[in-house]
Amino acid sequence: MSNPQTQKPNEAATQPEPLRVGVFVCHCGLNIAGTVDVKQVVEYAKTIPDVVLVKENRYTCADPGQEEIRKAIKEQKLNRVVIAACSPRMHEPTFRRTVNEAGLNPFYYEMANIREFASWCHQSTPQEATERAKDTVRMAVAKARFLMPLQTIEVPVTNKALVIGGGIAGMNAALDLAEMGFKVYMLENTQSIGGHMAALDKTFPTLDCSICIEGPKMVDCVRHPNITIFAYSDLVNVEGYIGNFKVRIRKRARYILDDRCTGCGQCKDVCPIEYPNEWDMNLGTRKAISVPLDQAVPLIYAINKDYCIECFKCVDACGPREAIDFTQKDEEVEIEVGAIIVSTGFDVYEPYDMPLLGYGKYPNVITSMEFERLILAAGPTGGKVIRQSDGQKPHKIAFIQCVGSRDKNKYPYCSNFCCMYTLKT
Ligand SMILES: Cc1cc2nc3c(=O)[nH]c(=O)nc-3n(C[C@H](O)[C@H](O)[C@H](O)COP(=O)(O)OP(=O)(O)OC[C@H]3O[C@@H](n4cnc5c(N)ncnc54)[C@H](O)[C@@H]3O)c2cc1C
Ligand code: SF4
Ligand code: SF4
Numbered sequence: 001m002s003n004p005q006t007q008k009p010n011e012a013a014t015q016p017e018p019l020r021v022g023v024f025v026c027h028c029g030l031n032i033a034g035t036v037d038v039k040q041v042v043e044y045a046k047t048i049p050d051v052v053l054v055k056e057n058r059y060t061c062a063d064p065g066q067e068e069i070r071k072a073i074k075e076q077k078l079n080r081v082v083i084a085a086c087s088p089r090m091h092e093p094t095f096r097r098t099v100n101e102a103g104l105n106p107f108y109y110e111m112a113n114i115r116e117f118a119s120w121c122h123q124s125t126p127q128e129a130t131e132r133a134k135d136t137v138r139m140a141v142a143k144a145r146f147l148m149p150l151q152t153i154e155v156p157v158t159n160k161a162l163v164i165g166g167g168i169a170g171m172n173a174a175l176d177l178a179e180m181g182f183k184v185y186m187l188e189n190t191q192s193i194g195g196h197m198a199a200l201d202k203t204f205p206t207l208d209c210s211i212c213i214e215g216p217k218m219v220d221c222v223r224h225p226n227i228t229i230f231a232y233s234d235l236v237n238v239e240g241y242i243g244n245f246k247v248r249i250r251k252r253a254r255y256i257l258d259d260r261c262t263g264c265g266q267c268k269d270v271c272p273i274e275y276p277n278e279w280d281m282n283l284g285t286r287k288a289i290s291v292p293l294d295q296a297v298p299l300i301y302a303i304n305k306d307y308c309i310e311c312f313k314c315v316d317a318c319g320p321r322e323a324i325d326f327t328q329k330d331e332e333v334e335i336e337v338g339a340i341i342v343s344t345g346f347d348v349y350e351p352y353d354m355p356l357l358g359y360g361k362y363p364n365v366i367t368s369m370e371f372e373r374l375i376l377a378a379g380p381t382g383g384k385v386i387r388q389s390d391g392q393k394p395h396k397i398a399f400i401q402c403v404g405s406r407d408k409n410k411y412p413y414c415s416n417f418c419c420m421y422t423l424k425t
């Protein structure tokens with residue numbers, strides 16, 4: 001991915017010019033100086049090749065600090081500036097402006113973050129923090145040697161966005177952007193938007209019915225004039241750069257014509273074939289021609305050719321609507337967007353690889369998501385919690401926490417919601 005803003009070195013960079021690097025080390029009050037020994041960093045910086053000036057300052061970002069930089073650039077003929085201070089996110093634009101005001105190309109400046117990366121994260125070990133700060137300064141000077149003078153240019157941006165993943169996060173992002181007047185494309189690789197929330201029973205903290213909260217949002221998305229949904233579709237390719245992306249999307253064949261299917265379901269009623277419904281965590285079934293859930297958005301049926309026996313009963317049932325097309329092929333479309341939001345959510349960990357838990361061996365050991373489907377009135381058992389082994393009501397239920405999480409051999413992080421949903425359940 002290339003960005004035209006950072007492409008063009010000018011000719012000056014190709015001419016050998018003796019390097020004159022100035023290093024400015026900031027105390028940031030006690031934010032840096034409270035842990036890092038700034039004097040040591042200053043003395044160390046003086047020993048780095050090409051460094052011709054080192055200064056320390058209590059607050060480099062304040063007016064006197066910036067003035068000192070401008071003065072030094074002019075008087076010492078500095079052609080590279082390294083500022084050892086806070087994060088570039090905080091003050092990179094400030095210091096770019098400062099060096100530019102002194103007549104130096106603003107891209108001849110490099111920031112060494114000795115606050116977040118040294119002082120703040122090693123507060124209990126000041127000597128190590130100081131060593132870390134020295135390393136950071138040395139790396140910044142090394143990078144400064146290779147800096148090139150760049151020009152800032154303006155490029156037009158496409159005022160459209162792509163949201164990848166149509167769960168609750170993606171839908172909210174799409175609706176917010178659409179309400180602001182931006183065109184939004186939503187890419188979802190299953191047949192319906194909604195994500196995991198659409199498969200839950202009730203949600204904490206209010207214990208409202210999950211689909212009752214989410215269903216209207218799903219409909220808002222499909223009806224919004226600024227939102228186009230590509231469901232049952234895959235991302236093929238992204239090229240370009242921030243502001244101007246070209247994205248290729250493959251719409252998988254449903255063998256149903258989008259603009260003719262009314263979602264009436266008459267085809268499903270006559271279809272003789274059932275297969276495990278992934279939406280029900282395979283605890284229930286769906287027909288070879290079906291939608292995964294009644295509230296599917298978009299409400300367009302699809303035929304699963306892996307199971308379909310081509311009896312064509314569905315074609316007769318569809319009748320004059322003529323929505324079924326067995327010859328349909330996958331289709332690729334290209335869209336242009338300026339921004340991409342990735343909200344692809346999570347996958348449920350199925351602990352087949354933890355024999356201790358017996359998942360996959362004992363049918364009554366199930367995941368939390370499977371449990372959600374069992375307690376849901378619209379789920380495969382009509383809301384009855386039954387044992388998978390014999391269809392009977394369980395006498396006792398045990399919840400096992402942190403499975404796969406907070407485990408350095410699996411996923412070291414905490415999922416952040418299984419405690420809560422266990423309490424909810
Ligand atoms: C058992 C259980 C109970 C829970 N209970 C609650 C609760 O009571 N209250 C609560 O607040 N939270 C609860 N949560 C958490 C909640 O479900 C999640 O926080 C929420 O659903 C996350 O939404 P999301 O949009 O980020 O992701 P998801 O819901 O995972 O949606 C992501 C979407 O992106 C799609 N996608 C993924 N990859 C791609 C791709 N490459 N291309 C296109 N599309 C893609 C997926 O198909 C999916 O539709 C529970 C979670 C579980 C597992
Ligand atoms: S394919 Fe035809 S019968 Fe089936 S839901 Fe669509 S319109 Fe109705
Ligand atoms: S043709 Fe396939 S999808 Fe249609 S009714 Fe027969 S088995 Fe079902």
Ligand code: SF4
Nearest residue numbers: 402405414416418419
């Ligand atoms: S949310 Fe709770 S149960 Fe889940 S991994 Fe974190 S600590 Fe464990």
